[in-house]
Amino acid sequence: MVTGRGDIGLILMGGGARAAYQVGVLDAVREILDEAGWPALRNPYTVVCGTSAGALNAAALAAGCDDPGQAVRSMVRTWSTLHASDVYRTDARGALGNAAHWLGGLTMGWVVRSRPRSLFDNAPLAALLQRSFEPRRIADHLERGILRALAITASSYTSGQHVTYFQSARPVATWVRMQRLACPATLTVEHLLASSAIPFVFPAVSLTLDGRREFFGDGSMRQLAPISPAIHLGADRILVIGAGQLEPGTPRSPHTGSQYVYPSLAQVAGHALAGIFLDGLAYDVERLTRINETLRLIAPDQRARSPLRPIEVLAITPSRRLDALAIGLGNALPRTVRTILRMTGATERRSAALLSYLLFEPVYTTRLIELGRADTLARRADVLSFFGLEAPALASSLAA
Numbered sequence: 401m402v403t404g405r406g407d408i409g410l411i412l413m414g415g416g417a418r419a420a421y422q423v424g425v426l427d428a429v430r431e432i433l434d435e436a437g438w439p440a441l442r443n444p445y446t447v448v449c450g451t452s453a454g455a456l457n458a459a460a461l462a463a464g465c466d467d468p469g470q471a472v473r474s475m476v477r478t479w480s481t482l483h484a485s486d487v488y489r490t491d492a493r494g495a496l497g498n499a500a501h502w503l504g505g506l507t508m509g510w511v512v513r514s515r516p517r518s519l520f521d522n523a524p525l526a527a528l529l530q531r532s533f534e535p536r537r538i539a540d541h542l543e544r545g546i547l548r549a550l551a552i553t554a555s556s557y558t559s560g561q562h563v564t565y566f567q568s569a570r571p572v573a574t575w576v577r578m579q580r581l582a583c584p585a586t587l588t589v590e591h592l593l594a595s596s597a598i599p600f601v602f603p604a605v606s607l608t609l610d611g612r613r614e615f616f617g618d619g620s621m622r623q624l625a626p627i628s629p630a631i632h633l634g635a636d637r638i639l640v641i642g643a644g645q646l647e648p649g650t651p652r653s654p655h656t657g658s659q660y661v662y663p664s665l666a667q668v669a670g671h672a673l674a675g676i677f678l679d680g681l682a683y684d685v686e687r688l689t690r691i692n693e694t695l696r697l698i699a700p701d702q703r704a705r706s707p708l709r710p711i712e713v714l715a716i717t718p719s720r721r722l723d724a725l726a727i728g729l730g731n732a733l734p735r736t737v738r739t740i741l742r743m744t745g746a747t748e749r750r751s752a753a754l755l756s757y758l759l760f761e762p763v764y765t766t767r768l769i770e771l772g773r774a775d776t777l778a779r780r781a782d783v784l785s786f787f788g789l790e791a792p793a794l795a796s797s798l799a800a
Contacts (some may be wrong), residue, residue, distance in 0.1 A: 407548055408787070409635025410445035410461070411627060414452020414620040415643030416598055416757030418722050419756040420479045420640045422457050424772020425716050426472045429639075430652035432776070432783050435467065442789070443468050446548040447635040449564075451619040451626065454643070455552045456529070458763055459587070462550040479769060484760045486528055488520040488602070494522070519740070520604040520758075522593070529589045530759035538587060542569040549633040552587055554594040562622045564629045565591050565607075575632050577733045579622060583634065587713060595619040598757060630772040631711060637786060640685065641772075642717035648749035687716050714786040719775050725767050726756035732763045 432442065443465040450458025457475060484690050489495050541547040553568040562580040566572065567587050574582045585591065587609075592665025594605035594616035604615040630638050690709060730738060741755065755765075776783065784790060 405464060405714050407446045407634050408444060408728055409447035409449065409630030409633070409638040410458070411524060411630055411638060411640045412448075412450045412458045412461075413626060413640070413642045414454050414596070414618060416453050416601075417561035417721075417760045417765060418643035418756055418757075418768065419453035419457055420482075420768040421643055421649055421718055421722065422454060423472070423479045424774075425445055425474045425641045425776045426457075426772075427476050427754075427769070428463070428773040428776035429563050429783055430469050430472045430682075431773075432780050433787065436538055436581040438786060438787075438789075439644070440469055441467060443546050445639070446546075447551075447630050447633045448547070448549070449553070449629045449633070451553045451595060451623060452457055452598070453596050454641075455619065456476050457478050458550065458552065459533055459538075462541065463534055465541055465547050466544075468536075476769060479765050480762055481698060482762070482765055484733055484758070485524060487525045487526060487760045490737050492736050494523075494735040495734070495740060505592030505725060508789030519601050522602045525596075526589065526593055529592055533589055533592065533663040535586065535588060538567060542567065545569060550587060551582075551629045551633060552591045553623060553629065554591065554597075554605075554607065554616040555619055555621040555623070556609065556614045558614035558616075559609070560622070561609070562619075563609060563616070566629065566633060575628075577628075580628075582629070585791070601781075624760055627688055635711070637712040638714070639786065640713060640715040642715065644722060677685045685713060711800075712784060712786065716772075716779065718771060720771060722768065723753040723756040726759050726773070727752045729759060729764050730755055732761040733758070733759065 412419070415421075429444070434440070438444070445461070445465070447466075448458045448462045450456070460475055460478075461471055464474065484490050498519075538547070538550055542549075546632070547569065549566055549568040549572070551564050553562065553564045555562050560579060564580070564582045565585040565587060566582060566587060572582075572584070574584065577648075590605055590607060594600070594607055595618065596743065597604055597617045597623060599617050602617075604617045606613050607616050608614075627638055627640065691711075710734070731743070737758075744754070759765075
């Protein structure tokens, strides 16, 4: 059984290829705890929640939580060698044919007989997950008490609901809030594909909700409270790993010319995706911080009568713009993909945001992993404090 100062929740946000940053953070946390004497087989995160591409990392980490160090090292290897062709079809027929069908449906829908599904076909990702994801390991870890809960979020195109599908070691009261709800489930590859289906880019996935089938897309859409699932599932402290900067006043991307230019389709899409993937987390962290500050002002006896409880949060997010790191790397993508993206302006300097979500290539993902490691190692003291440990006394405190 996991012991210690309450359950630690881990929240992994989305962002397509940007999720490689999370793996660098997890690897650095592993290194920090290893050097401080953390038991090699002790799972640091008993409640794991993932959204969008973060759902893929969450599932991999939860499945390997009986040997968390090995699980993280395996994730680093996977993301360091990942190619676009492992995630979506890049062959001429699969890429250009699918894109032409989708664009044709947008411009001449009355001519196209079959309804287009998405810009890219993510069949390779489905095949990769079928080979690598082992749902039985999740159930085994829950039964053994190594893991308390795994949650994956997705957004229903059918009903407009934001749904958290969760699998837990013991019964958990479901929750319903404004346009968001929780649903117990045995998590499958379909849940992962639904959560990571970037709108317009990847196809929606059919899942069961309240006994009926609905079509779901990326879990970052309409995600008003990203931290909420971990709290409902019993986490007392929460480590949040984002895929974009949370600091206010992030510098704007510079104009590429001497005069204003009308935004390309890729630039508009990148801006929309930033709103989907980044804004909700920043607001939720700020809201939770304010709740914690308010609770500190309340007398202990009054606080005991409140359903609210203080939740310690450590948020680790990129110190640099991830779209800026993608600039100039578009040529690493297969020619067919470059052709499609060039039609939307995604290879332009001012449109690198969209490119950063689709650049599943080592030249980019390894940069993100390195940045994640550097950002986390720079916060070594915060990491040790979050886990309730001080480096010199860690070994003796665990042995006590």
